[in-house]
Structures are given as structure tokens and as C-alpha cells.
Amino acid sequence: MNPLTIFASAFLLFQVEPLIAKIILPWFGGVAAVWTVCLLFFQVVLLLGYLYAHLLTRRLGRRTQGWLHGALLAASLLVLPILPRDSLKPTGPEHPALHILLVLVLTVGLPFFLLSATSPLLQAWLASARSDSSVYRFYALSNVGSLLGLLSYPTLVEPRLSTVRQGWTWSVAYAAFAVACGAIAVSQRSAEGTPWHRGVVRVPWNTRVLWLALSACSSALLLAITNHITQNIAAVPFLWIIPLSLYMLSFILCFGNQRWYHRMIFLRLLGVALGCMAYALSPSLMALPLWILILLFCAGLFICCMFCHGELARSKPDPSRLTSFYFWSSLGSVVGAVFVAILAPQIFSGFYELHVALGACALLALMIHRTDPASPFRQAAWRPAFWALHGLAAIVVVGLAFLAQADSLYTNRMMRNFYGVLRESDEVAPNVVLLKGNAQPKREDLRFRRLMNGTITHGLQFLGPARHDKPISYYGANSGIGVAFAALAPRGHLRVGLIGLGAGTVAAYGHAGDKDTFYEINPLVVQIAQRDFSFLRDSKARIAFELGDARLTLERQPPQQFDLLAVDAFSSDSIPVHLLTVEAFQLYFRHLRPDGILAVHISNRHLYLEPVVAAAAQKLGKDALLIASPDDPANEIFLARWVLLANRGIFRGFPNIQKAGKPLTTSIHVRLWTDSYSSLFAVLK
Numbered sequence: 001m002n003p004l005t006i007f008a009s010a011f012l013l014f015q016v017e018p019l020i021a022k023i024i025l026p027w028f029g030g031v032a033a034v035w036t037v038c039l040l041f042f043q044v045v046l047l048l049g050y051l052y053a054h055l056l057t058r059r060l061g062r063r064t065q066g067w068l069h070g071a072l073l074a075a076s077l078l079v080l081p082i083l084p085r086d087s088l089k090p091t092g093p094e095h096p097a098l099h100i101l102l103v104l105v106l107t108v109g110l111p112f113f114l115l116s117a118t119s120p121l122l123q124a125w126l127a128s129a130r131s132d133s134s135v136y137r138f139y140a141l142s143n144v145g146s147l148l149g150l151l152s153y154p155t156l157v158e159p160r161l162s163t164v165r166q167g168w169t170w171s172v173a174y175a176a177f178a179v180a181c182g183a184i185a186v187s188q189r190s191a192e193g194t195p196w197h198r199g200v201v202r203v204p205w206n207t208r209v210l211w212l213a214l215s216a217c218s219s220a221l222l223l224a225i226t227n228h229i230t231q232n233i234a235a236v237p238f239l240w241i242i243p244l245s246l247y248m249l250s251f252i253l254c255f256g257n258q259r260w261y262h263r264m265i266f267l268r269l270l271g272v273a274l275g276c277m278a279y280a281l282s283p284s285l286m287a288l289p290l291w292i293l294i295l296l297f298c299a300g301l302f303i304c305c306m307f308c309h310g311e312l313a314r315s316k317p318d319p320s321r322l323t324s325f326y327f328w329s330s331l332g333s334v335v336g337a338v339f340v341a342i343l344a345p346q347i348f349s350g351f352y353e354l355h356v357a358l359g360a361c362a363l364l365a366l367m368i369h370r371t372d373p374a375s376p377f378r379q380a381a382w383r384p385a386f387w388a389l390h391g392l393a394a395i396v397v398v399g400l401a402f403l404a405q406a407d408s409l410y411t412n413r414m415m416r417n418f419y420g421v422l423r424e425s426d427e428v429a430p431n432v433v434l435l436k437g438n439a440q441p442k443r444e445d446l447r448f449r450r451l452m453n454g455t456i457t458h459g460l461q462f463l464g465p466a467r468h469d470k471p472i473s474y475y476g477a478n479s480g481i482g483v484a485f486a487a488l489a490p491r492g493h494l495r496v497g498l499i500g501l502g503a504g505t506v507a508a509y510g511h512a513g514d515k516d517t518f519y520e521i522n523p524l525v526v527q528i529a530q531r532d533f534s535f536l537r538d539s540k541a542r543i544a545f546e547l548g549d550a551r552l553t554l555e556r557q558p559p560q561q562f563d564l565l566a567v568d569a570f571s572s573d574s575i576p577v578h579l580l581t582v583e584a585f586q587l588y589f590r591h592l593r594p595d596g597i598l599a600v601h602i603s604n605r606h607l608y609l610e611p612v613v614a615a616a617a618q619k620l621g622k623d624a625l626l627i628a629s630p631d632d633p634a635n636e637i638f639l640a641r642w643v644l645l646a647n648r649g650i651f652r653g654f655p656n657i658q659k660a661g662k663p664l665t666t667s668i669h670v671r672l673w674t675d676s677y678s679s680l681f682a683v684l685k
Contacts, residue, residue: 002122003141005184008177009118010145014248016115016170017042018153018240020082020108023163026675027089027103028096029521029549029569030576032230033341033418035240036223037100040334040341043219045109047330049116054327056117057124069114069121070185073178076110081171083107083164092548096418097341111174118181120326125184143251150241150248162676203317208328210315215332216339217361218308222247223340224354225301229294231351231420231454239680242294243301250305254313261310267365270307273300274362281355291684304361311368349414351421351454413532419522423452424532426463429636448472448636451503451528456605458525459503460636461533469538471508472636474568474603478660480627480642481566484599485509487654488563496541497562497591499550499579500569504529510541517560518543519550521569551584560591568601575607577678585616585645595653598622598645603638608683611670613643619672623651625661 021038028034056065084107090099119142157166226243253260277300280293317325336357344353413424429446451459460473475481488494493513498506501520510516516539520526526545530536536543546553550569554560565588569579578584580600588598602609610626617624622645631639643664644657651657670682 002125002184005177005180006119006122006142007145008173009115009181010142011149012170012174012177013112013115014146014149014244015153015157016082016108016112017244018150019157019163019166019170020084020104021240022158023084023167024100024103026551026576026578027549028100029419030578031419031521032227033097033420034100035230036227036341037097038104039223039226039244040337041101041104042112043330043334043337045112046116047327047334049113049118050120050326050330052113053117053120053124054324056121062125065121065125066185066187069117070182072110072114073182073185076114077175077178079107079110080175081167082111082174083167089552090548114178114181115174122181122184143248143255147245147248147252150245154241159677159679164676203321203324207315207317208324211312211325211328212332212335213364214308214312215329216336217332217357217364218247218250218305219333219336220340220353220357221301221304221336221361223337224357225297227340227351228297228354242298246298246302247305250302250309254306254309255316258313261306261313263310263314263368266303266307266310267369269303270361270365273303274358276300278355278358307361307365345416345418349416349421350423351416415524415528417522417524419524420453422522422524422528423450424528425450425452429462429634449503449533451533453502453525457638459505459529459533461503461505461535462636467635468534469508470635471505471535473505473638474601474640475505475508476629476632476635476637476640478629478637479640480629480644480661481506481568481599481601482509482629483627483657483660484564484566484597484642484644487657488597491563494541494563495561497560497565499565499567501525501529501545502568503533504535504539506566506568507535507539507541507543510539510543512540514541516541516543517546519546519548519553519569521547521549523547551578551587554587554591557591561593562591562596563593564597564599565592566599566601575604575609577673578675580609580612580616581673581675581678582616582619583675585620585622589620589622589647594647595650596646597650597657600643600645601640602643603641606684607680608668610641610643610664611666611668611683612673613645614664614666615670615672617643617645617664621648622646623648624664625651625657626664627657627661629660 017038021035024038025034056068060068084103088103088106090096157169161169222243226240229243230239276296280296312329340353340357344356415422426447426449429448447463449461449463450457457473462468462470462472471477471482477483477486489511492511494511494515496506496510496514496516497519498516499519501518502525504518507516518526526547567579567588569576585598592598600613602613614624624643624645627642627644629637629640629642631637644651644661668682671677671679673679
């Protein structure tokens with residue numbers, strides 16, 4: 001029964017991680033950092049669970065251990081089901097990380113803590129009856145349960161069950177686990193009441209530091225690479241789970257059987273992986289196909305984790321020190337997670353934690369090489385080569401530092417917070433369309449300011465007086481949003497809602513008597529748009545701001561009777577999925593006048609979003625037109641794809657929209673996205 005309970009605890013532990021994260025993701029704007037903070041919480045509670053098991057087995061007798069653990073299991077049933085209450089939803093964008101941690105503590109804190117403690121505690125009880133090291137097989141069994149829990153969520157659970165049913169199903173399964181684990185705990189009352197491993201030789205501090213460093217390195221790489229992937233696609237479970245599954249797979253292989261990890265082989269592979277990932281961080285390689293970048297970073301993560309966890313398995317202690325090993329390994333994981341989720345956004349203005357983690361992994365590899373008795377570098381003849389590698393590692397670290405600064409060479413200002421990295425730069429437009437005989441424009445008329453969120457431009461403004469009030473980038477006069485404004489202008493006194501602020505470019509379309517309401521979750525974006533761009537200041541419309549997640553704000557507001565509502569809230573190339581579900585589209589139309597227009601910006605390098613919008617339009621019985629406007633490099637106009645939606649027959653009153661657009665049709669048909677279901681597999685380019 002013990003092995004089954006260990007497996008069940010790990011399975012439930014890693015099922016609840018993507019489940020609860022998906023539920024609260026829309027509350028905080030659907031940004032990638034939500035998963036990072038969730039992982040930090042899970043790592044910290046995992047550490048607390050291991051510490052609890054460690055102290056329980058060291059300080060208390062078996063009877064007391066069983067009684068205390070059984071009592072906590074019974075208490076944890078009182079917090080079920082784990083579905084968070086609506087009263088926990090944020091009312092603004094203040095301190096999102098702290099709010100996420102609070103929600104997690106109140107919903108899954110105690111169950112997750114006890115699930116975390118179960119595996120080391122049961123293994124410790126088993127180890128007290130065995131003298132060999134076979135209990136470490138249960139560590140591998142625990143990781144198999146974790147991996148199956150992760151993989152089954154996006155493939156079996158998420159596509160078939162709504163989030164509410166997922167929460168209830170998990171809660172029932174946890175209750176069954178608690179009963180089984182409680183029975184095992186009660187059975188400990190018949191055992192001897194003295195701690196079982198006193199007098200064993202203590203583990204040296206340098207070994208504990210090694211455990212901590214290896215775990216911290218793999219954890220930091222996991223979070224940093226996951227961030228790197230999701231910030232340019234979408235914060236969704238299957239993109240969270242791929243890196244985490246590779247991380248867990250390395251644990252299974254390294255602790256299941258020693259034959260999977262060969263130090264010299266993986267040290268060589270590690271050098272290749274670190275070099276490839278460092279090179280792939282170059283801005284010039286961002287145009288590579290998405291699947292190549294994902295494969296490269298996932299393969300690199302797996303090799304790095306095999307090195308870290310292989311070395312961890314090689315240094316594992318006597319089974320009597322099992323809980324100490326769990327504790328120090330988990331502490332290292334927390335250190336790595338804290339660095340990526342908490343410290344890096346405070347100390348770096350850009351996304352540089354991946355650079356640091358790669359450098360740390362290289363230094364750890366050199367240290368392992370130096371201390372390995374079998375290493376050829378221990379021989380005198382190889383020492384020059386060893387020091388040459390030290391020099392090469394130093395060059396790599398310095399090179400990564402310069403690479404980290406490359407993004408900011410032409411950047412006036414770089415800022416970062418929970419919601420992402422924002423960059424401003426002053427540039428000169430390329431003079432690419434001058435014809436013979438045309439007058440050379442003044443240099444000041446070619447200068448413009450760019451705002452970037454991650455890797456994507458979120459607004460441009462010419463700095464010269466001749467064109468500073470012209471909407472450009474994705475918002476030119478021929479774009480979908482420009483055509484919609486032109487069609488509605490004769491009405492006068494327009495009420496316009498805009499989800500996503502950017503540089504405030506759309507405010508350039510405002511006229512006297514209009515009211516533009518911007519829904520923006522990132523306070524830093526509002527600060528930049530007001531301070532460094534003049535679209536908002538120069539607009540003739542009355543400007544208002546609603547801070548917080550747009551969907552939550554609209555849910556709380558009465559119908560706004562917008563003439564036009566524009567959805568353009570994507571950060572980098574990552575999409576907040578909760579803004580593209582059918583429930584979201586129903587909400588948008590609740591806030592539109594019956595003859596109003598909904599404009600959705602769907603330009604994306606990696607995702608083909610037309611089928612998603614088409615499915616929602618068909619479900620709701622709305623007309624949908626696609627307007628794909630060409631680029632104009634001389635005027636910094638980008639190729640843009642907008643979909644305009646309205647009630648049946650409304651577009652017949654707007655001939656300019658009918659002329660510019662075409663009915664939204666697609667050869668790819670996807671299942672309707674809802675708050676309970678969404679899948680990116682079918683829309684990946």
C-alpha cells in the first residue's frame with residue numbers, strides 16, 4: 001500500500017499545479033509570470049513539506065509521527081473543494097505576485113503541503129525497516145507519478161473536463177488519498193516510539209552545499225526557459241508542462257537506475273547545449289521558426305537537468321539521511337525559483353536570468369570536473385587544458401553578459417515588472433522609397449520612438465512635428481482599426497473602449513466630444529504612454545483609464561454602450577487566452593451598442609488566430625470581416641490583420657468596411673474556445 005500511496009501523492013501533487021494555475025491565470029491578465037509565481041509557491045511548499053517530514057522523523061517517535069500526520073490529513077479535508085472563491089479575484093493590478101501567493105495559500109496550501117510531505121515521510125518509514133538503499137527507487141516512483149500527473153493534464157483532463165469539474169474530481173481523489181494515507185499513519189502507532197536514525201554520521205556541509213547548488217541551477221533553468229518560451233507564445237498549460245516534464249523525466253532516469261547518467265558523456269553534451277542556447281539568445285536568431293527554438297531550448301534544458309540531477313543522484317547519502325537529502329535538494333530548488341521569480345525582476349531591467357543560469361551551470365560543470373578523481377584533468381599533463389577551459393568558461397560568462405546588454409545598446413529606457421519587459425528606443429526610419437527627383441526629407445522627420453513589449457513593437461511615434469500625430473505601426477489609416485474609426489466618425493461623440501494601451505496610438509483617432517476608455521493591466525505601460533509619447537496628451541478625445549485585467553473590469557461594469565471596442569492586449573507574441581474565449585466575446589457584445597463594432601487584432605508570428613475568432617463569431621451569430629492591410633516601411637506602417645465583428649447586417653451600413661474587408665473564412669476549423677477549453681495545437685503556424 002505504501003508504494004501506491006507514494007505514487008498517488010505525486011500524481012495528485014502535479015495534477016493540481018497546472019489545474020489551479022489555469023483557474024487563476026485569467027485573473028492576472030494571462031501573463032507568463034503567473035506560472036512562474038505558481039512554481040515558486042509550489043517549490044516553497046514542497047520545501048516546507050520536506051522540512052516537516054525531516055523534523056518529524058528526527059525529533060518525534062513513530063507513534064507521535066503517525067498521530068500528528070493523521071490529524072493534519074483530517075484537517076485538510078475541511079478546505080475541499082480547492083476551487084477559489086470569486087471574492088479572491090483581484091480588484092486592481094497592485095502586487096499581483098503577492099495576491100497570487102495568497103490565493104494559492106487559501107485554496108491548495110494545506111493539501112499541497114501534506115502531499116509534499118507524504119513521499120519522504122513514507123520513504124523514511126520504509127527505510128527504518130530496510131538497511132539497503134532501495135528506498136531511493138521510491139524516489140523514482142514518486143517522480144513517475146509526478147510525470148504522469150503532468151502529462152495527463154493537457155492530454156486527458158483539460159480537453160474533457162471543465163475547470164469546475166476538474167476541481168471537484170481532484171478534491172474527491174485527494175479525499176480518497178487522505179483516507180489511505182491516514183490509515184498508514186495510524187498504523188505507525190504500533191511501532192517503536194523512538195527516532196530511528198540517531199548516531200548516523202552527519203553529512204558534510206560541502207556535500208549539502210553541492211545538493212543545494214545543483215538543485216538551484218536546474219530549478220532556475222526550468223523557470224527561465226519556461227518564461228523564455230511562454231512569453232512569446234501564450235501562458236497555457238501544455239507550454240508549462242513540456243519543460244516541467246523534461247525536468248521530472250531527468251529525475252526519474254537519474255534516480256531510477258545509475259546506468260542512465262554517464263558523467264563524461266553528459267559533461268560533453270552539456271558544453272554543446274550551453275553553447276547552442278547561449279547562441280540562440282542572440283536577437284538576430286529570434287526570427288528562427290518557433291518549433292526550432294522550442295526544440296533547442298527543451299533539449300538544452302533536458303541535458304542540463306540530466307547533469308544536475310545525475311550529479312545529485314551520485315552524491316545521495318545513506319538512506320538514514322533521506323529526509324535531509326530531500327530538504328537540501330528542495331531548498332536549492334526554492335533558491336533557484338526565488339532568483340527567477342522574485343529577485344531577477346527587481347535587479348535586472350531586462351530578461352537576463354536565463355543568461356545567469358547558463359553561466360552558473362557552466363561553472364558547476366567545471367567544479368565537478370575539478371573534483372572528479374577519474375577526470376583526466378587531474379593528471380599533470382591535462383592541467384593546462386583544464387585552466388584553458390576555465391578561461392573559456394570565463395569568456396562564455398562575459399560573453400553572455402555582453403549578449404544580455406545587446407538588447408539595450410540602442411534603447412533609451414528599459415523597464416520591467418511582473419507583466420513583462422518594456423523597452424523604449426529612438427530610431428531613424430529607413431529612407432527606402434524615395435524616387436528620383438523627390439526632395440530629401442529632413443532628418444528630424446525620419447526620427448521615431450518605439451515601445452517594445454518583449455520582442456514585439458507595441459507602438460511607434462514620429463518625433464518630428466510634421467508626422468508626430470499620425471497613427472502608425474499596426475494602427476495606420478488602412479488598418480482594421482483605422483477603417484473602423486473612419487466608418488464611425490460621422491456619428492460624432494463616439495464612446496470607444498480599448499483593451500490594451502501600448503503607446504496610446506489609437507488615441508490619435510479621437511475627436512472633440514469622443515471618450516476613449518483604455519483598459520490596461522500594466523501600470524508601467526500607462527506611465528510610459530503618458531510620459532514619453534504624446535498621443536494621449538494631443539488627443540481631442542476625453543481619455544480615461546481602467547487599471548486591471550480588462551475582462552474582470554468589464555464583468556464588474558454596467559453595459560458601457562461602446563460604439564467601438566478594440567481588443568489589442570497581447571504582450572510580446574504571447575496571447576491572453578481568456579480574452580479570446582466565447583464567454584469573452586459575449587462580454588464584449590454586452591458592452592457594445594446594438595450597431596457597435598468589435599475590432600480584434602490578430603497579428604501574430606506564431607499563431608493563426610483567424611479560426612478562433614471565426615468559431616466564436618459563428619457560435620454567437622455575428623458577422624465577421626478580415627482586414628489585412630499591407631506594410632509601408634517608409635512610413636513605419638506594419639502589415640496588420642484585424643477582424644471586425646458586428647451584429648448581423650450592421651456592416652451593410654458601412655461601405656468602406658465592406659470594401660476594405662472580406663468575410664472571415666478559414667480552411668482550418670478549431671473547436672470553440674471557452675473558459676473551460678482552449679488548445680493552441682491546431683493554431684500553431
